[in-house]
Amino acid sequence: MASQSAHLADRKGTGPVATAALRLGFLALILLAWALAARHAPPGLFASPVAVAKAGIGLASSGKLWPALAASLQVYLVGTGLAVMFGGALGIAMGIWPALGRTLDIYVNALAATPRVAFIPLIIVLLGLGLEAKVLIVFLGAVMPIVLNAHAGVQAADPDLLEMAASTGASRGRILWHVILPGAVPFLITGIRIGSTIGLINTIVAELYTAISGLGGLLAVYGSRFQMAEYLAVVIVLALIGVGMTEALRLVSQRLMRWRDV
Incomplete structure (x- = not known):
């Protein structure tokens, strides 16, 4: 009973309200x-x-932010989505068929280590400088971690559970x-x-190296002009995209992992 109470207290201490309070406190710091830092830095550096918030509001109200955001999200979501589908399928296939895994493993690791x-x-x-080139750059950045982790997940299957399932006559598909x-x-x-984090980074890289557009294009413009308030406002938008994607995946993970608590 004592250990159960401690467990419940620990869960309460790390609940949503406590987590939100800790995050807000750290954000205040x-x-x-x-x-x-801005107060003691040289002017213009x-x-x-407050200046960044005003710049962000100005970008949004002037209409400069939304087309750039839409362009970047299109590249990011399409490239990352393709990486999830292809990388997940390939990684699972490499785990299910050991011969395929041993054949492709060295090439996957070589590609993962290549910038x-x-x-x-x-x-x-x-592919030129258009959308297809940007999507491919994002795809190449996001796909490798997905392949490697999916492969590792299949290989980590509990042998006792596999033996138990086979002994009951379960088919290979089941x-x-x-x-x-x-x-x-x-x-x-x-x-x-x-992969989604690397994909977001590669979205900006793609927009800087190909036809300059999207949020990467705004970073290039404001960085070259030393307009630091606008520049940092775009950086904050990118950070919010990353946080939103991470939190969405965390919620998906919690829903998929409920079977462990049954």
């Missing part, structure tokens, strides 16, 4: 440090939180659906979270 920027000139030659894939979910979600 960040804003305070930011304001102090850094912008205060994606190295492929940009070739991609531009093949074992895959009810034992292997549920066990691989945490690995796959982790891979998607890492």
Whole structure:
């Protein structure tokens, strides 16, 4: 009973309200440090939180932000979505068929270790400077963590559960659906979270190296003019996109992992 009460108290201490309070407190500390840094920095080198907020409101009200945001989200979501579908399927296939996994493993690791920027000139030659080139750059950045984690998740399937399922006469398909894939979910979600973060970074890289557009284009323009308030406002937008994607994936993970608590 005592251990149960401690467990419940621990869960209450890390509940949504407590977590939100801690996050807001830490955000207040960040804003305070930011304001102090802007106050003591040389003029024009850094912008205060108030100046950045005003710049963000100005970008939104002037209509400059929304087309850039829409363009970046299109590249990001399409590239990352394709990476999730292809990377998840390939990683699971590599885990299900060991021969395929042993064959492709070395090439997947080699591609994962190669900077994606190295492929940009070739991609531009093949696809030009349009949407397809940007999507491919994002795809190449996001897909590798998903493949590797999906592969690892299938390989980490509990051998005792596999043996138990086989002993009951379960078919290969049922074992895959009810034992292997549920066990691989945490690995796959982790891979998607890492891949989505890299995909967001590669979205900006793609917009800077190809036809300058989207939020990356705004960063290039305001950075070259040393308009730090506008520049940091765009950075904040990118951070909010990353936080939104991470929190969405966390909620998906919680829903998919409820079977563990049954």
